[in-house]
Amino acid sequence: MNPARYAREIPHRYRLEAAKCKKCGAVFFPHRLICLKCGHRQFETIKISEHGKLETFTVIHTPASDFKDQSPFALGICKFPEGVRITAQIVDIDLEKVRIGMKLQVEFRRIQTDGHAGILSYGYKFVPVI
Amino acid sequence: MRDVAIIGVGIQKWGELWEKSFRDIFVEAALNALDDAKIDKLDSMYIGCMSSGLFVGQEHVASVMADYLGQRHLAATRVESACASGGLALRCGLIEIASGMSDLVLAGGVEKMTDVSGDGATYALATAADQEYECYHGATFPGLYALMARAHMKKYGTTRDQLASVAVKNHDNGSLNPNAQYPFKVTLEGVKNSVMIAEPLRILDCSPITDGAAALILCPYERAREFTDKPVIKVTGSGHATDSIALHDRTSLTTLDGVKVAGQRALKMAGRKLDDIDLVEVHDCFTIAEIIVSESLGFFKPGQGGAACEAGETRIDGKIPINPSGGLKSKGHPVGATGIAQVVEIVHQLRGEAGKRQVKNARIGMAQNMGGSGGSSVVHIMEVE
Numbered sequence: 003m004n005p006a007r008y009a010r011e012i013p014h015r016y017r018l019e020a021a022k023c024k025k026c027g028a029v030f031f032p033h034r035l036i037c038l039k040c041g042h043r044q045f046e047t048i049k050i051s052e053h054g055k056l057e058t059f060t061v062i063h064t065p066a067s068d069f070k071d072q073s074p075f076a077l078g079i080c081k082f083p084e085g086v087r088i089t090a091q092i093v094d095i096d097l098e099k100v101r102i103g104m105k106l107q108v109e110f111r112r113i114q115t116d117g118h119a120g121i122l123s124y125g126y127k128f129v130p131v132i
Numbered sequence: 133m134r135d136v137a138i139i140g141v142g143i144q145k146w147g148e149l150w151e152k153s154f155r156d157i158f159v160e161a162a163l164n165a166l167d168d169a170k171i172d173k174l175d176s177m178y179i180g181c182m183s184s185g186l187f188v189g190q191e192h193v194a195s196v197m198a199d200y201l202g203q204r205h206l207a208a209t210r211v212e213s214a215c216a217s218g219g220l221a222l223r224c225g226l227i228e229i230a231s232g233m234s235d236l237v238l239a240g241g242v243e244k245m246t247d248v249s250g251d252g253a254t255y256a257l258a259t260a261a262d263q264e265y266e267c268y269h270g271a272t273f274p275g276l277y278a279l280m281a282r283a284h285m286k287k288y289g290t291t292r293d294q295l296a297s298v299a300v301k302n303h304d305n306g307s308l309n310p311n312a313q314y315p316f317k318v319t320l321e322g323v324k325n326s327v328m329i330a331e332p333l334r335i336l337d338c339s340p341i342t343d344g345a346a347a348l349i350l351c352p353y354e355r356a357r358e359f360t361d362k363p364v365i366k367v368t369g370s371g372h373a374t375d376s377i378a379l380h381d382r383t384s385l386t387t388l389d390g391v392k393v394a395g396q397r398a399l400k401m402a403g404r405k406l407d408d409i410d411l412v413e414v415h416d417c418f419t420i421a422e423i424i425v426s427e428s429l430g431f432f433k434p435g436q437g438g439a440a441c442e443a444g445e446t447r448i449d450g451k452i453p454i455n456p457s458g459g460l461k462s463k464g465h466p467v468g469a470t471g472i473a474q475v476v477e478i479v480h481q482l483r484g485e486a487g488k489r490q491v492k493n494a495r496i497g498m499a500q501n502m503g504g505s506g507g508s509s510v511v512h513i514m515e516v517e
Contacts (some may be wrong), residue, residue: 008482011264032265058385061331062270066258067251069270072211072443077275079380087380090269102286113268125268 003116003123012092013047015125018108020086021045028072050088053131054080056104059089068114076100080108080128094129107131133230137356138365138514140169141476142240146464147313149343152245154188154216158345161469162201162240165347169359175234176207178218178224179482180241181468186256187243199240207234212243214260216419217241218346218471219510223370223493225350235355240347241473244468253341257467260504261365262378266394274338274418276379278330281420283385285332288435290423292332296323297442298419299336299461300306305448306458308489313342313464325421337419342464346473363483369404369513371397377507386435388506395500398511406430409513411481411491412452412476415502425500426454429511453491454479471501473513482516 013019014032021033025042031050036043058077062069069075076092078100092100093111106128113123142164149157166172177198185191194208207323211221216240225239245253258267261276284290301318306312318336326336356364366432374381375390390399399405412431423437431438431452441447446454457463457477460470478497480486486494495516502509 019509045179055407058279058281058283060275060333062272062275063279063328063330064254064272064274065270066254066267066272072270075270077270079385089266089378089380102282114271123268127269 003122005121008121008123018050018126019047020050020084022048029086031086031088048084050086051083052108054082054088054106054108054128056100056102056106057081058102059092061106078106078128080106088126090126090128091111092128105131134232134354136226136229136350136367137353138348138367138475138479139356140165140171141362141479142166142168142347143311143473143476145468146342146344146466147396148246150246152343154184154190154242155196157244157343158197158240158242159200161242161345162238162347165238165240165349171236171349171359173236174206174238175236176205176228177209177238177240179208179210180219180221180471181210182214182217183244183256183259183467184244186248186252186259187429188247199344199392206517214503215415215467216471216501216503216508216510218467218473220498222348222472222475222512223372223510226370228368229350229352235351237454237479238347239346239350239472241469241471242345242408243468244343245341246343247464250341262505264312265378267269272330273505274333276331277418277420278333279379280385280505283334284420284424285287286475287386290435290438292324293320294423294438294442295332295419296320298416298422299323300511301441301447302416302455302459302461305456305489306462308487309458309463310464312458313340314462315458333418333420339417339460339465340493342466344464344466344469344473346469346476347473348472354493354494363516365479365482366517367512367517368515369398369402370393370509371401375399375506375507377504379505381418382506386424388424388428388509390506390509391425391500394509394511395429397515398498404513408496409452409498410494410496411478412454412455412498412500413457413468413477414454414459414500414508416455416461417502419461422454422459422501425502443450448489448491456486456489456491471499471510474499478505478514482514
C-alpha cells in the first residue's frame with residue numbers, strides 16, 4: 003500500500019467523514035466533488051452515525067491473498083441513518099449468529115498487515131451493539 | 133445511421149490453454165471469423181480485454197494483435213469495461229460502421245487468465261470492484277454476488293435449490309457445446325455439496341477461470357451479400373449503461389439497474405418488445421447473476437427469476453431459452469471475450485447452426501454482457517433476415 007494512497011483516505015476510514023450536499027442535503031460516503039442528486043458542488047463535512055442496520059452479508063471462505071489469515075470472515079453491507087450504505091467486515095460475533103436486519107456498530111480496527119514489512123492498514127469494521 | 137450486419141464469427145475450444153499464448157488465442161479466433169466471412173482485410177478492429185496487464189503483463193494489446201493478425205498498420209483499439217469489455221468492443225465497431233467511417237470491422241475479445249495463480253486471478257478480477265471501499269475490506273467477486281444472493285433470498289424467498297438449478301440448466305446446455313470449457317452435466321446435489329466460496333455461493337455457482345477469445349466481422353448491412361451466402365444477421369439494437377462501481381451505492385441490492393437501462397435502450401433502438409425475443413444469452417458469472425439479470429431485463433417479475441429457472445422456463449425448449457450456449461458457467465468466462473462469445477452463440481442460433489442446442493424458430497436474439505457487480509452493462513439485439 004502506497005503511503006500517500008493510504009493517507010488520503012484517512013478522513014473516511016478513521017473518522018467516517020462524509021459529504022453532505024449544502025443544497026439538497028444528500029449524503030455521500032466517501033466524499034464527492036459534485037452531488038449525484040442535484041449537481042451542486044458545495045458540501046459540508048459530517049460524521050456518519052456509529053450504528054447501522056445490516057442489509058446483507060456473506061461469509062467469505064476463499065479470500066484475496068491479503069485476507070487469507072482471517073478466513074473465513076463475514077462481510078456485510080450496513081445502512082446508516084444518513085442514508086448511506088457501507089461495506090465492511092463483521093467481527094466479534096459467532097458467524098452462525100449474523101442475521102440480516104441486526105443492528106451493528108462501527109469500530110476502528112486493523113484491516114490487514116501489508117506483507118512482511120508493509121504498513122499496517124486500519125479502518126472500520128462492524129461489531130455487535132453492546 | 134447505417135444498418136450493420138454480422139457476416140463472420142470465430143471462436144475456439146475454451147479452457148486452460150497452457151500451450152497457447154495470449155496473442156495466439158486471439159489471432160486464432162480472429163482468423164476463424166475472417167475465414168467465416170471470407171475476407172482477409174479489415175478497416176479497423178476493436179479488442180475487448182479486461183486486464184492483460186495483470187494476467188500476462190502485456191498492455192498495448194491493439195499493437196500486438198493487429199500485427200500478429202497480419203494486419204500491420206490496422207487502426208486497432210483495445211476496449212476495457214471489466215467483464216463487459218467484449219460487448220463494448222462490439223458496440224464500438226457498430227458505431228464506427230453505422231457512422232460511415234469504416235466498412236469492414238472486427239470486434240473481438242480475449243483473456244488469458246491461467247498464466248497467473250488462482251490468487252493472481254482473484255486479484256485481477258477484483259480490480260473491477262471499488263478498490264478503496266470494497267476490496268480494501270476483503271470483498272471478492274464471489275463475495276459481492278453472495279451479498280446480492282443473500283439479499284435476494286431474504287427479500288423474495290429465492291432458494292438454494294433455485295440457485296443450483298441455474299448451474300444445472302447451463303451445464304445441461306453446455307454439454308451440447310463442443311467449445312465449452314466444461315461440457316458436462318452437474319446435478320442439483322453436486323452443486324449444493326460443492327466447495328463453499330462465499331456463503332451461500334459454492335464453487336459450482338461460479339463461472340470458471342478461462343483462456344479464450346472470440347471474434348465477429350461486421351459490415352454495412354447493404355454490403356453483406358457481397359461476402360456471405362449464409363443468413364445475414366442484422367444488429368438492430370445496442371444499449372449501454374453504467375451504474376455505481378460499489379454494490380452498496382446501488383438504489384437496490386436485488387436489482388441491476390445498469391442492466392435494466394441497457395436492455396431498455398437496446399429494445400428501443402431495435403423497435404422491439406421483450407415478447408419478440410426468442411432467446412437470450414445473459415452474463416451468468418454466478419448463478420444469482422442469471423436470476424437477477426433475467427428479472428432486471430424484464431423477462432420475469434422481481435423475485436420470480438429463480439422459480440422460473442427451477443420450473444424449466446429458461447431451458448432450450450422453455451418459454452424463453454436463457455444461455456443455450458451453456459453460459460459463462462459451463463462454456464467458460466475469459467472475461468474480455470465473453471461479450472463477443474455471447475453474440476457468436478446468437479449468430480449460430482439465428483443461422484440455424486447450433487446443432488443439438490438449437491432453439492427452434494430462433495429469429496431474434498439478445499445478448500447481455502456485464503462488468504463487475506453490475507457497474508456496466510451492454511445489451512445487443514440481433515435479427516435474422
